[in-house]
Amino acid sequence: MSRAEALAAGRGYLRNSQVEAANEDARLLLLDACGVDPVALVTDGGRPLTEPEADRFATSLDRRAAGEPTSRIIGRRPFWSLDLAVRAGVLDPRADSEALVRLAVRIANRSGAPPRRILDLGCGSGALLCALLSEFDGAYGVGVDLSAEACAASQANIAKCGVGDRAAVLRASWCEALTGSFDLVVSNPPYIRAADIAGLDREVRDHDPPLALDGGEDGLDAYRALFAAVPRILSPGGAFAVEFGFRQEGDVARLAAVGGLRKIDSERDFSGRDRASAFAVV
Numbered sequence: 001m002s003r004a005e006a007l008a009a010g011r012g013y014l015r016n017s018q019v020e021a022a023n024e025d026a027r028l029l030l031l032d033a034c035g036v037d038p039v040a041l042v043t044d045g046g047r048p049l050t051e052p053e054a055d056r057f058a059t060s061l062d063r064r065a066a067g068e069p070t071s072r073i074i075g076r077r078p079f080w081s082l083d084l085a086v087r088a089g090v091l092d093p094r095a096d097s098e099a100l101v102r103l104a105v106r107i108a109n110r111s112g113a114p115p116r117r118i119l120d121l122g123c124g125s126g127a128l129l130c131a132l133l134s135e136f137d138g139a140y141g142v143g144v145d146l147s148a149e150a151c152a153a154s155q156a157n158i159a160k161c162g163v164g165d166r167a168a169v170l171r172a173s174w175c176e177a178l179t180g181s182f183d184l185v186v187s188n189p190p191y192i193r194a195a196d197i198a199g200l201d202r203e204v205r206d207h208d209p210p211l212a213l214d215g216g217e218d219g220l221d222a223y224r225a226l227f228a229a230v231p232r233i234l235s236p237g238g239a240f241a242v243e244f245g246f247r248q249e250g251d252v253a254r255l256a257a258v259g260g261l262r263k264i265d266s267e268r269d270f271s272g273r274d275r276a277s278a279f280a281v282v
């Protein structure tokens, strides 16, 4: 079977399995199975698949049809301008989180002085930290996560993105182990209400770790902890930018105010939903 025929068959199989982005997922899985770039698929579509390529493509299609996200099957995901490694036990970074990066970059640029110390609380794969370090090449970054798997994933992506000489990762709960201050603090904490987790799409529920999703009874536990702790580690004039879920903007701003922070800016995601807000000490 040629690459073009395999692609058509793969798309049909995923469509029949009710996979939403069947066309694009089949393409990404075939590129991965053949180890080629997108151009080769177009220019060399008549080339037959080797047996190992065909086996790998078939296995990947079965995994996708069973609900495993494509990024987890191929082990990578584009984020911001970067190509990140994705691994089991760690949140698969989402394109929507680029809203938080856009916001953080905007407020940092507006402040007149690029941030020298950046902190990512709940760094997961290291997506936010790597993106911000790639934007501010004079900055040093710290990532904190409670999960050992997330800390290892962050370390690996920091090295992959070429910012390993400007970053450190710490396994701890939020700010408990931190000393010193930071000019820019970001966080995309767990914010799903505990009762809603069972009803999430299987791609999320069965593959993203509970520690990355579960925000407690009202989804806001992490924000309470963060807004109580972050003001004491913000540099004078520093900013704290957070991501949140659908319709959480008001609650998040209220909790920030309780912690002595005022909102200075916000950003929407690709669907036009409020997704991130930035705060400064009152």
Ligand SMILES: C[S@@+](CC[C@H](N)C(=O)[O-])C[C@H]1O[C@@H](n2cnc3c(N)ncnc32)[C@H](O)[C@@H]1O
Pocket: 091, 092, 093, 094, 097, 121, 122, 123, 124, 125, 126, 127, 128, 144, 145, 146, 147, 150, 172, 173, 174, 187, 188, 189, 190, 191, 211, 212, 213
């Ligand atoms: C929604 S994920 C965000 C991951 C990454 N920043 C991103 O945007 O893709 C939340 C992260 O917070 C971490 N986390 C949960 N509770 C934590 C705590 N008490 N202290 C530090 N990290 C925590 C989880 O392990 C997970 O990696």
